[in-house]
Amino acid sequence: MDLQQFPSTLWEKVFRLSPIGATISSLDGRYIHINDVFLSWIGRSEDEVVGKTPLELGIYYHPEDRERIRNELFTAGFVHNFEVKFETKDGVVHTSLLNAKLIEDGQYILATGQDITEIKDKEKKNYELQEELRLSKDLFERIFRLNPAAVSLSDAETGRYIDVNAAYETLVGFNRNEIIGKTSLELGIWKTKIDRATLLAEVLKKGWTTGLEASINHSSGAEKHVISGNAILQMDGRPRLLAILIDITDSKNAKAFLEEAVVARTRELAETLDDLKKAQNQLIFSEKMAALGQLVAGVAHEINNPLGAISALSGEIQSHSLKIANRLMELRKIFGSLSETDLQRCCEFVSKVFVHKPITLGFSDSRKIKKKLELTFLDWGYEKAYDWADRLLDLGIHSYVGEFSDLFGNLKFKEMLDILLVELQMNRNHESIQLAVERTSKIVFSLKSYSRLDSSLGKQETDIVDTIETVLTLYNNQMRDGVKVKTSFPSRPKIKAFPDDLIQVWTNLIYNALQSMQFKGNISIELENLKDVVKVRVCDDGPGIPDEIKEKIFDPFFTTKALGEGSGLGLLIVRRSIEEKHGGEITFHSVPGKTVFCVSLPKG
Incomplete structure (x- = not known):
């Protein structure tokens, strides 16, 4: 079998230009x-490969x-x-998801x-990022808990303590x-209110302070x-x-020692604060990348569905194209029996039928029409x-039987109509392949848009609906079996925003809704375009958020998910x-049975 046995047809173009790798071998x-x-x-090159086996190459x-x-x-x-992994002549390794089948009565192997x-x-990087996330959380906790200096975290506005380490307990008693x-005032820690007020004013002014000296009271x-x-x-x-x-x-009265200690400790404080901020930023970045990792496995299967359709339909087209000689002989015979008018x-x-969009019917209507057509034939x-009634229903052209009853009702046209319906089916296969290619391209584009995660360019003119649809495309595989999604986008407003950040927002809100419903239920996403703002509502019919945790859901590290499922x-x-x-x-x-998150974004 050589290239001459493959007619220069649309199938050949599809085979050559397909975005997936494809081979035919003995x-x-x-x-x-x-x-x-x-x-x-x-x-x-092709010359290096044709005629050789994979082991020889x-x-x-x-x-x-x-x-x-x-x-x-x-x-x-x-x-x-x-x-399977393939290795180039230069030693570069590619990983491929391989599909193969025997064709032409088992004479050849088609592989895609x-x-x-x-x-x-990305799967490997996601695992590494998960490990970094765990280490970063441990680092943050250890810096806070094991620091030999006394460390406290409090509300800057109310002054109420949120957390302290062991060294702080020892310091204040x-x-x-x-x-x-x-x-601290309720506990009588500060010597005077003025000391704390001076400290807070300085911190609020600059965002930070270091090297400030003060006197406090021990509980004793x-x-x-x-x-x-x-x-x-x-x-x-x-x-x-x-x-x-x-x-x-202890060193208060030793001025020289104090000055030396101040310099050293100030440097330590600056390094500690820098480490804490770095740990916090690393945690946030790791959370973003972890969400990306959740999608990787699903995307592989999502891409495989249209590729499977392309493979199957290409096989039908190939099989059809190899029978062209038989069809030509049939047409020659038919042309000799039909007049010019026929x-x-x-x-x-x-x-008419080749430009007609197929009509899709419900089960009940389809059954009735098929029975009626069967009796007519x-x-x-x-x-x-x-079989004839079934073919016309599948092709969606049953409505033309009445208009062309002079053809269908005369058996001399039967062979010609059979050939035409086969060609129409091949045309439908071409359309299905195009839809599958477009679907795959959309998924790849959405994955690229999601994984960019870069806001260094500043705010950009952003289509909000486009950012939402990117996330819905990537989660389509996980929602296919048990989740019904309803969207309402009366318009597609554009605002000044960070598109990558918005994609992260919709990812968290939509995935939280899916998890709360255990991937079974309904999600609705509605957009409201007002004068100065755009509102987006994400609604699910899950169990709802318990009253006792509603005030905590935005707290850092608070989660109701199982260990390893959320940070x-x-x-x-x-x-x-x-x-x-x-x-x-x-x-x-x-409330039980309904949760709505509403995001309001200014247009400017």
Whole structure:
């Protein structure tokens, strides 16, 4: 079998220009026909490959894979989604998702593959990022808990303590339970109110302070002298005061020693604060990348569906094209039996049905019409009346039977109509392949848009609906079986925004809704275009958010998910993006059976 046996038809173009790798080989494994995508994977020219086996070319990274593929192929007749690695002549390794089947009554092997090297790399990176996330959380906790300096975290506005470490308990003489929820003034820690007011004013002015000296009271009544470093951190949409205190009581009277200690400790404080901020930023970035990792496996299957359709339909088209000689002989015979008027009538039929959009019917209507058509064809003398009725329903052209009853009702046209319906089916296959290619392209484009995650360019003119549809495209595979999605986008407003941040926002809100419903239920996404703002509402019919945790859902590290399923940073990132980066607002309302998150974004 050589290239001359493949007519220069649309099938040949599809084979050559297909975005997936494709080969046709003999049963002993020698390549007969190869497209450019496959050649690019193995880094060789067509002349180097045709007539050789994979083992002769040495393209299998694991040679035993070829034997496993052949065993499965000759046992089942096909190979489905087999992951295999190919090696180029230069030593570059590509990972492919391989499908193969026996064709032409088992004479040849058709194989197609999708390059998933990038997806496998992202899976590996996702695992590494998950590990970094765990280490970053451990680092943050250890820096806070094990720091030899006294460290406290409090609300900058109310002054109430949120957390303290063991060194802080020792410094002030109170245990952690006595401290949390109270203010330093309530505990009598500060010597005077003026000391704390001076410190807070300085921190609020600059965002941080270091090297400030103050006197505090121990619970025993003893006076302690401390030097402090302080910083304002935005957490849960509120300013938090991080304070690090170093006890300098013993060295207070040793001026020279004190000055030396101040320099050293100040440097330590600056490094500690920098480490804490870096840990916080790393946690947020890792959360974003973790969400991307959740999608990788689903995207591989989502891409495989249209590729499977392309493979199957291409096989039908190939089989059809190889029978062209038989069809030509049939047409020659038919043309000799039909008049010019008859052929003109057949042409009129072709000109209408080939541009007609197929009509899709419900089961009940389809059954009734099929039965009626079957009886009609029986009256006309058709031996396989049911098959003809079924074909016309499948092609969606049953409505033309009445208009062309002079053709269908006369058995001399039967052979001609049979050929025309076969050609119409091939045309439908071409249309289905085009739809599958468009679907695959849309998924790849959405994945590229999602994974960019770069806001360094500043705000851009952004189509909000486009960012939402990107996320819905990537989650389509996970929602297909049990989730019904309803969208209402009366318009497509564009606003100044960070598109990558908005994609992250919709990812967190939609995925939280899916998890709350256990991937079974209804989600609605509505857009309201007002004068100055655009509102987006994400609604699900899950169990709702319990009243006792509603005030905590935006807190850092708070999560109701099982260990390893969430870091508790998702909604914190959403709030920071909407309120701090976009100047908008996020609210929610939740009762059993309905939860709605409303995001308001300014247009300017």
